[in-house]
Amino acid sequence: MKIQSFFIILTVTISSLVLASIVQAKVVIDGKLMPDEWRDAQVFSSYVQSFPNTGETPKYPTTTYLLTDEKGIYIGFENYQPERSRTYSGHDQYTSADFDMVFIDFNNDGDTTYEFVATLGGGTMDGTYSRGNQSNRDWDGTWQVQVSEQGDYWYSEFFIPWTTATYQEKAGDKRDISVYFQRYNVVASQAYSFPDTHRGRKNFTYEYTPVAVDNYQQQSLRSTLYLADQYDFVDKQNEMELGLDLTWKPKANHQLIATINPDFGQVESDELIVNYSAVETLRTDKRPFFTENQSLFDVQGPNSLKLVNTRRIGANAQLDAGTVHDIIAAGKYIYNGSAVNAGVLYAQEDDAVANDGKKFTSARWYSSVGDVSFGQLANFVDDPLANRDSLVVNHDVRYQLNEQINLFANAIYSHNQENLEKNIGKGLTLKASYVPERYWQNALEWSYLDDALDINDLGYQQRNNLSNITITSQYDDVQFSTQSLILRGRFYGEYHSQRNTQGLNLRDNWYASYYLQLKNKHAFRVGVKQLNRGNDDLITRQLGYVTMDTQRDFHLFYDSPSPAVFSFDMTYHHLQEGLEDWANKFALNTTSYFSDSIRLDANYTYIDSDDWLVGNASGQVKRYRRYLNKVYAKLVARLDQHSDFTLTTQWYGVKAKGRSVNDSDFFAGADFNVSRFALQARYRYKFNSGSSFYLVYGHNGFDNSDENGTNFSDLLSNAVAYPEQKSLTAKVNWIF
Helix, strand or coil: CCHHHHHHHHHHHHHHHCCCCCCCCCCCCCCCCCCCCCCCCEEECCCEEEECCCCCCCCCCEEEEEEECCCEEEEEEEEECCCCCCCCCCCCCCCCCCEEEEEEECCCCCCEEEEEEEECCCCEEEEEEECCCEEECCCCCCCEEEEEEECCEEEEEEEEEHHHCCCCCCCCCEEEEEEEEEEEECCCCEEEEECCCCCCCCCHHHCCEEEEEECCCCCEEEEEEEEEEEEECCCCEEEEEEEEEEEEEEECCEEEEEEECCCCCCCCCCCCCCCCCCCCCCCCCCCHHHHCCCHHHCCECCCCCECCCHHHCCCECCCCCCCECCEEEEEEEEEECCCCEEEEEEEEECCCCCCCCCEEEEEEEEEEECCEEEEEEEEEEEECCCCEEEEEEEEEEEEECCCCEEEEEEEEEEEEEECCEEEEEEEEEEEEEEEEECCEEEEEEEEEECCCCCCCCCCECCCCCEEEEEEEEEEEECCCCCCCCEEEEEEEEEEEEEECCCCCEECCEEEEEEEEEECCCCEEEEEEEEECCEEECCCCCCCCCEEECCEEEEEEEEECCCCCCEEEEEEEEEECCCCCCCEEEEEEEEEEEEECCEEEEEEEEEEEEEEEEEECCCCCEEEEEEEEEEEEEEEEEECCCCEEEEEEEEEEEEEEEECCCCCCCCEECCCEEEEEEEEEEEEEEECCCCCEEEEEEEEEEEECCCCCCCCHHHHHHHHHHCEEEEEEEEEEEEEC
16 A cells, blocks of 8 residues: 555545534533523632642632533633733643643542643643542543633633543432532642642542532443554555444443554654663553543552553563554443442453464452442453463552541452462552641551562562552641742652561662742752662662662752743752762753744753663673763644644663773673664644544654764764654544
8 A cells, every 4th residue: 555545544534524513512612601601500719729738818719610411511710810821732731821620520439530621822631530649641531621811811611521431320310529620820820729629638539529410311422433544664565554442331320442453542652761770661551442431440559559551451562572562452341330330441462473462351349438448450461472371459448537647558469370380479558648737748658569479461560579668748838928039838758668578678768858939930949869778689680689888869950930931940960879979960841932822842861970880681780881861852833723733852862881890799881872763743633523633754763883982963863864663644533
């Protein structure tokens, strides 16, 4: 198939999608709060200032309106604010424009809430919060919002369909949902909230306000057809893919999501990661099937532990790291009952090389009775190539003792069998959070993961063989006089005490910082981290251990005033990462606005280290002198109400030279150079129906020249000139 087939995609787009029309309802989502439309709405205006977290009456009033009909929930904001910021940001991108936030808990139980954000500049953001303040920005929902301005006011109108979530069946004409609204005044660096809570609180999702709404039990069926045509300039070949997602709600509390050859994120690019440690990088997942109604399965633990990490599904082939598994089919069923929430997830990979396609199953139930919530999750993975079966079972319980104290525990069991050899592992976590007042939060956590615990077939854990105690404390100081130059301050501290499960003393460590923000919007942070003398068995991949002396990391941070045409923040670290010498690390992040609709984010990181230690798969620890340069730039342009353009460029280069050592536990490493480059140019057109058309150019290159004297400009030019992947993709996702 030739490259001209891209025109087929264009033809399909024009002929099939241009006829789509916006949801018709009694409220027209145009950003204008017409009195006739909102006459019967419930009204909320008792906002408090939640940032800085004073609890005082806000500087400017906010009025929020809520209506419902058989299609969904309508929410309108009336914001008084004479001076405003309206700079554009892309979806799920940090913004320096004023914005409104809506959080809805469809069940009024604190288990799962949905977040919807609209900026005055036209950007959007969405995500979920669950079981307190466990956030996940991977979720992308189907909803609508528009904003407008008039005089000293700006307005936003949201439409959130009932089909967004499953929710319990209730008898009668009315049901309770719970809501939280927040408005952020960027110009004044203030946030106003209703009710009096905020996202940083440990019990955030349990502190919303119940609202009685009409009881609609809607059925729905939504289909998304994916058609993608990709031409590979390296291999000189064309590939067309067709996929389908189906979402069916036969009743309000049941949902079935199925996919065949699902959308594989051809238009999403991962950030380039420089990671030579023994700890795997945890990546997010933007594939629609794996983000929709996924919060039930989003069970987390200490040190970023996740029981279900969907990036395992459809990952790179075991025998060919350059080949990615297709997914033959996957399905997800969610039930939301009055006594229990439950769900099942199943996915089957296609074979990429030999008989290496895996089968993944995850089942989860969860229940709440009063102040106690408890549940169970079980994962099973069948890996035919490795002749391996993996079973992981997790039990979790949460108890809210009172408004100040929250208790959590989970117990993990893993049973992995490979070539008839069985390994059984166990883990336990106990955690208590204590919030004695609005300005002060504390947490105490103990976790024990034995040396056989392994959940990584479908989950994510940084390591096993660890007993860890963690204490954290945060105090916000916002009580400054009106004459003071200080807006707020924050003290933060944490302490970790670690042993492995054989009793080996690992490296205890502590961290302390103080953050200061002035009323003129300049902000500063100073911090220090210390790793005490002790044993490190992680750098050796737990194949023995090495003893390390005390190491320290001092850092300074500065953030310039925002919003502004140009703003930046920078961080400087002076740290020890080797046996004796010091390293310097500098990071600069900038944001530039060429207009309200064109934004450029640029980041630069530089590391100069005299003493860098890297462990390998054999348990050896090698010593280097290291230089690193890393650059990231993202240009986002809003072309009109329906279309945008994004250009993302990334590059990093590492030059490492082996150093001699006098300690028999360490080795002099061989010199190496590594460079990786990625570029993506993406055009998107969004139709009123939610359907989209994309045209994407991608270019990825790699170079690992070991020649002495190779400079960074050569590493960059080589990575650009010799691409591993260079392609042009046209894609339609048609919602019907």
